[in-house]
Amino acid sequence: MTPKKEDYLKIIFELGGRKKKVSNKQIAVSLNIAAGSVTEMVRKLVREGLVHHEPYAGISLTSNGVRVAEELIRRHRLWETFLVTKLDYPLQDVHEDAEVLEHATSDKLMDHLDKFLGYPKRCPHGGIIPNKNGDYEEDSHDVLGDMPDGASVEVDRFIDNHDLLAYLAGVKLQLGDKITVISHKPFEGPIEIKVEDTGEIMEIGYKAAHYIFVK
Known part of the structure; x- marks a missing residue:
């Protein structure tokens, strides 16, 4: 499997594609590529039995796609840690x-x-790390941009x-920060937010807010 295909599987997993449909646009934005490139790669992944694609609904991982993505993510995030x-x-x-x-x-x-x-369960940007048996806690897939x-x-x-x-890193928003959405x-x-522990008011860009997961 090529590194590019692996990147697609990892980002679909990270965006919630194990349990829900992920859009072409989400994948394109996350990987900084053109939407047309996503369409072509998704076709290849469908042919290889790694993803499901429903037109106008989105993309999700097959059981085989989930297994491959979990192994890739474990390797990548342990090295990141x-x-x-x-x-x-x-x-x-x-x-x-x-x-x-991860490839070597x-x-x-x-x-x-x-x-x-020490068998970490999360990487430095908060993503889950599956253990060698493929077990892990569930990620949140609620994004800041959707919060009222x-x-x-x-x-x-x-x-x-x-x-x-x-x-x-520039706006200094960190994992674990408790925040209130102002407007x-x-x-x-x-999106204007308030960091509860410090009282600081900050603005988070619309695009960025849709790639910050909250619980």
Whole structure:
């Protein structure tokens, strides 16, 4: 399987494609690619039995697609955890090197890395890490952008996207922050939120708010 196909399976999984339909637009935005490229790749993944595609409804993983995605995500996120916690990589810069390492690592080494790290359940941007048996807790798939004015939520995880993580490092929104949604600006404008612990008011861009998961 090519690295590009693997990237699709991972992002479909991360967007909730194990249990719900994911749109072409969500995949395109998350991978920073053209929507036409998504259409062609999805056709290939359907032919290989890795995803289901319902026109005008969306894309979801097959049982085989879920199994492959879980293994890829375990490898990728264990390396991300190692690079951030042991080698002090900035979170927004860790993805590319983790991508290289996940493809060059034996199952035996992954098991030893998992043990060395203390069997982490979440990576540095909040994503779940399946254990070697494929067990893991459920992710939240509710996004900040869909929360109504007045909602009080906790930041649970971020999509693994370099531009998003760099943006969030700038606004200093962190995992575990308890926030209240103040208002949605019209015409896909920013979302104004209040961080409860500090009282800080900040604006989160419309696009970014749809790749910040809350609970």
